[in-house]
Amino acid sequence: xxxxxxxxxxxxxxxxxxxxxxxxxxxxxxxxxxxxxxxxxxxxxxxxxxxxxxxxxxxxxxxxxxxxxxxxxxxxxxxxxxxxxxxxxxxxxxxxxxxxxxxxxxxxxxxxxxxxxxxxxxxxxxxxxxxxxxxxxxxxxxxxxxxxxxxxxxxxxxxxxxxxxxxxxxxxxxxxxxxxxxxxxxxxxxxxxxxxxxxxxxxxxxxxxxxxxxxxxxxxxxxxxxxxxxxxxxxxxxxxxxxxxxxxxxxxxxxxxxxxxxxxxxxxxxxxxxxxxxxxxxxxxxxxxxxxxxxxxxxxxxxxxxxxxxxxxxxxxxxxxxxxxxxxxxxxxxxxxxxxxxxxxxxxxxxxxxxxxxxxxxxxxxxxxxxxxxxxxxxxxxxxxxxxxxxxxxxxxxxxxxxxxxxxxxx
Amino acid sequence: xxxxxxxxxxxxxxxxxxxxxxxxxxxxxxxxxxxxxxxxxxxxxxxxxxxxxxxxxxxxxxxxxxxxxxxxxxxxxxxxxxxxxxxxxxxxxxxxxxxxxxxxxxxxxxxxxxxxxxxxxxxxxxxxxxxxxxxxxxxxxxxxxxxxxxxxxxxxxxxxxxxxxxxxxxxxxxxxxxxxxxxxxxxxxxxxxxxxxxxxxxxxxxxxxxxxxxxxxxxxxxxxxxxxxxxxxxxxxxxxxxxxxxxxxxxxxxxxxxxxxxxxxxxxxxxxxxxxxxxxxxxxxxxxxxxxxxxxxxxxxxxxxxxxxxxxxxxxxxxxxxxxxxxxxxxxxxxxxxxxxxxxxxxxxxxxxxxxxxxxxxxxxxxxxxxxxxxxxxxxxxxxxxxxxxxxxxxxxxxxxxxxxxxxxxx
Numbered sequence: 177x178x179x180x181x182x183x184x185x186x187x188x189x190x191x192x193x194x195x196x197x198x199x200x201x202x203x204x205x206x207x208x209x210x211x212x213x214x215x216x217x218x219x220x221x222x223x224x225x226x227x228x229x230x231x232x233x234x235x236x237x238x239x240x241x242x243x244x245x246x247x248x249x250x251x252x253x254x255x256x257x258x259x260x261x262x263x264x265x266x267x268x269x270x271x272x273x274x275x276x277x278x279x280x281x282x283x284x285x286x287x288x289x290x291x292x293x294x295x296x297x298x299x300x301x302x303x304x305x306x307x308x309x310x311x312x313x314x315x316x317x318x319x320x321x322x323x324x325x326x327x328x329x330x331x332x333x334x335x336x337x338x339x340x341x342x343x344x345x346x347x348x349x350x351x352x353x354x355x356x357x358x359x360x361x362x363x364x365x366x367x368x369x370x371x372x373x374x375x376x377x378x379x380x381x382x383x384x385x386x387x388x389x390x391x392x393x394x395x396x397x398x399x400x401x402x403x404x405x406x407x408x409x410x411x412x413x414x415x416x417x418x419x420x421x422x423x424x425x426x427x428x429x430x431x432x433x434x435x436x437x438x439x440x441x442x443x444x445x446x447x448x449x450x451x452x453x454x455x456x457x458x459x460x461x462x463x464x465x466x467x468x469x470x471x472x473x474x475x476x477x478x479x480x481x482x483x484x485x486x487x488x489x490x491x492x493x494x495x496x497x498x499x500x501x502x503x504x505x506x507x508x509x510x511x512x513x514x515x516x517x518x519x520x521x522x523x524x525x526x527x528x529x530x531x532x533x534x535x536x537x538x539x540x541x542x543x544x545x546x547x548x549x550x551x552x553x554x555x556x557x558x559x560x561x562x563x564x565x566x567x568x569x570x571x572x573x574x575x576x577x578x579x580x581x582x583x584x585x586x587x
Numbered sequence: 588x589x590x591x592x593x594x595x596x597x598x599x600x601x602x603x604x605x606x607x608x609x610x611x612x613x614x615x616x617x618x619x620x621x622x623x624x625x626x627x628x629x630x631x632x633x634x635x636x637x638x639x640x641x642x643x644x645x646x647x648x649x650x651x652x653x654x655x656x657x658x659x660x661x662x663x664x665x666x667x668x669x670x671x672x673x674x675x676x677x678x679x680x681x682x683x684x685x686x687x688x689x690x691x692x693x694x695x696x697x698x699x700x701x702x703x704x705x706x707x708x709x710x711x712x713x714x715x716x717x718x719x720x721x722x723x724x725x726x727x728x729x730x731x732x733x734x735x736x737x738x739x740x741x742x743x744x745x746x747x748x749x750x751x752x753x754x755x756x757x758x759x760x761x762x763x764x765x766x767x768x769x770x771x772x773x774x775x776x777x778x779x780x781x782x783x784x785x786x787x788x789x790x791x792x793x794x795x796x797x798x799x800x801x802x803x804x805x806x807x808x809x810x811x812x813x814x815x816x817x818x819x820x821x822x823x824x825x826x827x828x829x830x831x832x833x834x835x836x837x838x839x840x841x842x843x844x845x846x847x848x849x850x851x852x853x854x855x856x857x858x859x860x861x862x863x864x865x866x867x868x869x870x871x872x873x874x875x876x877x878x879x880x881x882x883x884x885x886x887x888x889x890x891x892x893x894x895x896x897x898x899x900x901x902x903x904x905x906x907x908x909x910x911x912x913x914x915x916x917x918x919x920x921x922x923x924x925x926x927x928x929x930x931x932x933x934x935x936x937x938x939x940x941x942x943x944x945x946x947x948x949x950x951x952x953x954x955x956x957x958x959x960x961x962x963x964x965x966x967x968x969x970x971x972x973x974x975x976x977x978x979x980x981x982x983x984x985x986x987x988x989x990x991x992x993x994x995x996x997x998x
Contacts, residue, residue, distance in 0.1 A: 241666040
């Protein structure tokens, strides 16, 4: 039987009624002849509640215990989904990560999937089971501890299962009906895209578009998994939603495909560090070890052999970063005058594979922002994206202005 | 190092503050030199919420999925307790049932513990860990599915760990300060007992006293585990609470030690079944298979080769019992005229090892109830207890009258 992977996010399984609605969608695909692997998130709000418990209990928590706690919401939904399907006479059972077992590395709280054995679930398909319901977001480490894959990790679980089982498609059911040119809550002219390339989706996801976890797109790109994002709240045809696919499958596209933003950025500056070879490694090595995801980096011009090093990271990691830097200073491994933290910035980015061949996108972006009086603090670029850090109060304005300037409301 | 097992019930870990309070108690025992195994329940209300989800999703649920769902609350508390202890600089980590692994049989929703390997946890104690926090109530079956031990199963987990690790004592922390002669909410004269024998506690627990799960007492009795029930809401000395111990360790006791009641009983009568050899097996075999816990049984006098068979079971199992009986009838395996269900009864019992040597306890009990106009519907007795089924409206009255008559308010 061909295999289909269907993933339901937190809002799609937020109540027993919604679980029933999702189960009906699964039933439709089973009726078409698919063996279905359903990946479920926790009921919406559950994981946040659990993360809140952990944060309140232990601000610098042991990530192994964090994982043990926050993975539990998915187990509940998996069991309830299996029961709901059984009630509809669809043979189903649930799997928790350790039962598959979905093997990951030991990077707790943001573990990477190493292996998904298929024997166990395939054997059950062979016995007549039609749906394997798998708790998303979780796995086990080589040490046998529970790991989680980072926020949004259920998307990655879904794509990894689609790759492992050579699924015909991986459908990501969520609370929006596809991928938009930007967040419709910030820009009302945002337009749904029928198709988007893996590369663009990857950039948009890593730049803050919350519709898919970055690593799920990476995986889909590497294993050529046909990925579809669609709404669990509407009747769906086979053409619904947005298909994330190879560049070649997209006929024509705008130079810029979308505008992304990330609200929860912080800018940190280490004032007056020695400007010597290896200084970047001395700073960013320990930050990586402390679990700080450094994004943009700027090094000032040197003066008297000293320089300022500025970087951005998620606001949630500021405490970690400050501790790591102060530890280095105490140990005498790094000298700096002070740390200046600005937790009041946001990142705005434009993304499009058309930028490879079209010149002037950056110039246009900077002019648009300048015309609206938005000061650019840090810039980074890649082949298909340009990102700027701006004061948070300008974030919505910047997104709307860029959406207009690049005419993203027009197909 | 000597090992101590400490179990914290749902109300004792209901909030992060209470978890901190419980962790402080654990810290006190660690400071005394114990290696501590902490067994935790789910935060109070969590398991009921999950059971509610399952019941609403699937009234005749697949017990394997039920177990997968309802076991998740304990995982949360175990992780949070480990984190709280770590914050207090007490080396701790959490274990879920499958990680120990706590092996059970496959009787989902009321599984029995088969084995608790100690190597894994002992190795960690050897490495300097002071507290192993274990999620109570759960284990895994030989098939690798999650099992649960039935409501109150964390008590059983605790006693089983105490037996497996040869613990000096098993302290059950709960929301009451010990075992009472009866439920203080029903009878204000109820008195806390300093000690109670395993046998009496076993009867009280199985007759409805909710302070300890029946099987935990059975296990404690078999493995001579010193079991103490005490409050997590009071400062505790080594003499606090109630010690459940061997009869020999109790100097003197009343003829009747306590009065128990169970509110959620139902009485079912199969009207006009054939009065033939094997009829009881034909009825109660299938009921057991359907997971119905039949308690009291009465068979009427036979008339024309037909008789009425009456039994009691928890009200929650009435639907299951009716289905099992109707299935038998449809299959032609059992003939009866109708099933009469009375879900409005309660069981009241008096318990005491003194009854072995004292005559007249039953007579006195029946007279007391009769004097208050309480009609007795079914009676069962054992060496140390007498139980009666009465209309539920008389339950409180019966408990109070018996508590007075046997002078349980006096030591």
